[in-house]
Amino acid sequence: MSLLTTLARLEAVRSGRAEPLATVRHRHLSDRPMVLVPLTAAGESGAPLAVMLGTDRERPRVHLVPQPLNRTLRFDFLAGLAADLLPYLESFAEDVEQIEGSEKDPETGEKTQVFRELCSDAPQLIVPNGAGVQHLALLGRSTRFRRTAEDAEPGPYPAPVRVPLLGRWLTHLTDRAQVPGTCLLLSMTGLLARHWATGQSHLEDQHLAARLAWHAPPDGLTGAEAAERAESARDDRGQLLHPPAGPATDPQFDEAVLAPAIARYDAAAAALRHAAEQGDEPAAERARDAVRAAVGQLREALTAVLLPTWRDVWHGLDLLRALPPAGHLAERWTGDRWSYTGHRDRLAAGEPPQPRQDDAVTAARKLAQREREQARLDVQEALDDPLAMAEHRLAGEAFTGVVTEVVPDYDTSGRSPKPRPLVTLRTTDRPHADLGREAHRVRGFPRPEGGAGPSAQKAEIAAVDQAAGTITLRVLSGMGRRKEPEPGSLPEPGEPVTFTLFELTVRQSAPLPDPDETPWTHGGPPGAAPAAGPSAAAAEEWE
Known part of the structure; x- marks a missing residue:
């Protein structure tokens, strides 16, 4: 955790509200994200219990497993999830643009022009917290190798046809989520933590309702008090008002609501099997009604647990959309689109699972x-x-100041003299400015609506006067190819400038x-x- 983040957390404790860590939004948000809130059975991290998902905040859809220990019901749940999720994931595959490039012929070494397809957009899944990402990774790992009834050797317990494909998509999305800055799969607590600091620990921040309580605590309450109420407040039946859905369930919910509901389903399903074995059709019909009623009661109970977190995820999206987008979002999202396009092509080519x-x-x-x-x-x-740059300034990796003097100078060691002007600036920062160390001046910043990105101007530190608070740099590049620096390539006295001690290109x-x-x-x-x-x-x- 950086010094600036620590200071922001301390300020949040003092003010009782979440404090900003960014002035812009550093993650891409889709116009049509798929929000997915999963639940797992207690003690079974990979056993799905229910999921609420959808792209419309007013019309979520719920899939559940009436008995998580039943393999057939679990496959039915995964088949329903695949029928809901795969159309969304595949809906971005057809709209493409042609990207011009070149490739080298392995025999002749000559470069030839080629065109590649790039999907114009890509899907985006948003889950409540990091544990939801891990749960999707477990689902992907447990399903992408499953044999189906269409395989030559289906084996026992064949999975529905689309379940392995769902596993391959989930594996790709969760693998891609490990790459910093990517946005195909995001956790809402991670998104909020990047842009705001609270006065609680990172572990407590994983409870989405508690984290959101710091953003708008009720009148008369601090963020800490509001977060505690969100974590522990219960209704008259002893159930949490804001269940964690993280994706574990509350033990009191398991004991008082979930276990009896599953027991009713088990009893109704056993009665149905017994009536079917006896050939008693009236009893079987009554048992079917009892099974439907038990599933309906279970659906109602799980929906009540999932809905608060569902609303919290959409509320978090509203907070994030209020921030202006950062300048480099489009560039990073293009990388996500290439990743999505590549996985689409691997599936179309019939390549085996990961x-x-x-x-x-x-x-x-x-x-x-x-x-x-x-x-x-x-x-x-x-x-x-600027807040992100401030972290580098506090760490001594960058400095900002006002130019006080620009002195022309030349390197005469070569055949012709090269301009090497000296730029002196006054700064209150204390960078790790060793003599001769390379520095990079940031020239221009990208605009959210697009346009050219920033260009770097290479320099080296020529002198440091800590008493006067000045640093002198010798500019080495970014001045054109003429004998004299091009107009506008050097800062003017009185102009604020920023230099970094790290390279601006990776x-x-x-x-x-x-x-x-x-x-x-x-x-x-x-x-x-x-x-x-x-x-x-x-x-x-x-x-």
């Missing part, structure tokens, strides 16, 4: 990608948001070999079985 465990090269590629995207995200957020990581070229110690030859799923190079191409 492997249970990545080979060494694929794992290294994923790790390198996540490190690279984290560095890129830190830079982009600093360029988009370097690519070193290339990695193909899996079949790695040694046997890392899963390669000799005699290594090929890993299921897309090759590392193919996955990297679209990510």
